[in-house]
Amino acid sequence: MKKFGWKGLFAGLLQGIFLLYTTVICVGPFIWVIISSFKTNKEILDSAFALPTSYAFDGYVRALDMSPIFHFFGNSVWISVINTIISVLVVAMAAYVLARFHFWGKKAFTLLLSSSLLVPVSALLMPIYLLMAQIGLLDTKASLILVYAALGLPTSLFILRGSFLSIPREIEEAAAIDGAGPLRIFFIVVLPMARSGLATAATLHFLTSWNEFMFALVLTKSESVRTLPLALNYFSSQFSFDYTAMFAAITMSVLPSILVYILLQEQVTSSLVAGSVKG
């Protein structure tokens, strides 16, 4: 049913140009960084576009020497995984109660929790720092796990409440008649049925904490607890005269995110959409 004419051709051409522009802008810098990670310092400074003369991994070896990226990577994985599990579990319990039961103060409570959506967390940077100093958690992974667990709390709450509301009540009632207690009903019956909501909340939460920078900057100092995003803060000074190593370090710190995104992009995309619309 498609009619071809000059107009259609022109529109197609414009769209093609826009897609090309998007690709160049979005992928160009990555490819440039990866290629540069194989060039020598002199080659990098001489020409931004010349290809490397050899493809040795010297830069990578030196980068790992100066900055233990795998260690930071491990810290990031640990902190993100633990706080995601804690957060999703804690929020799921609250969301379940809010979705299922009526009690005094429920409306006010939901409103209070969702109001935190309007507070940019950078506004709370300083008091959170003081609180962590007070309870003696500064410069520990626990401080980041605690803070990250609270980030995005209202978004997770809305997503999970929605998925609990869509589960028919009768199944829980049947389980209760069979003698299961509330904890058992929640963990054995309800949670498995809310799988997709849990996956959405967990994906969003993991992404947020995996990429978080500001609290990591303020709450941690030592290398042993440093996360991957914060490690990038030190690249400029660590690799000030070794651009090859800096490009290698950048490549190593972004590749895992890119690979995981490409593999799980349907899940990530639908989670991001759900998170924005709910939030």
Next chain:
Amino acid sequence: MKPKKTTLAAFLLPCILLFLLIYLVPLVLVAVSSFANWRIGQPLSFAGLSNYVQAFHDKNVRAAVGHTLLWVIAQATIHVFLGTLLAFILAKKFRGWKVFRTVCMLPNVISTAALAMILLNVFKTDGGLVNGLISLLTGSKFEWNWYFNSSTALPAVTLGWLLYPGMITILMLAAITSIPNDLLEAARIDGATSLQINLRVILPMVRNTLGTSVIVAATSMLKEFELIYLTTNGGPGNATLNLPLYIYKTAFTENNYSYSNAMSVLLILLGVLIVYAINRLFRMEESDY
């Protein structure tokens, strides 16, 4: 099924504690101390509105609020337009459309800190991608320090988020593709061109998501921190300063806690105002279909 009160409390308690510790107590602390005089090495005292008066006259606050408003407007218009345009193109689902969806999301899925480090090198004086490109096109060696010249720092920083609307694209794409196909078919049978369908049928139907996109884009500018911190650190002077960065600097390099907290209050109020304005603009609560 009527659960015991203790069960309800047990289910809610962890969430309440987390909320209290990370949101409510800090929020109260911010609000209360913004009326105090509180900095390192000085006794705590009541200061009334003096922090706010000082903020009103502080040229750094003016610069920070001005940049934030500029960025909010640029994100809400140019950024959302670019993302929406891409979504409309990809919604045709031509062969390989998913590749472009992945491509446009790449700068958004890596951490902003990593994007900042990449852009820092892209805009570098020696051997940077931008200078290299200009040298290549003009034939003579071009050297310019984009992030450290007051005339180019602001545009260079702005490009770091303005040109990467992947998030808007996936939001709008999801909304466009969920429109029932028979509706578009009906428009086509009535003789509407594809441009007319896009502008007159699809665009009004995805108005809510467009509003959400504008809010997402605009509010992201209230939180922007690491891209500025890692590239220009707010400078040169205060040419790229914004409120989160100024709050951070005031609290952690000048140790003026109460002043920092007064600006946090301003940031929160600014955010509420912006979200309210966008909601009014898009009449978000009403649905058309």
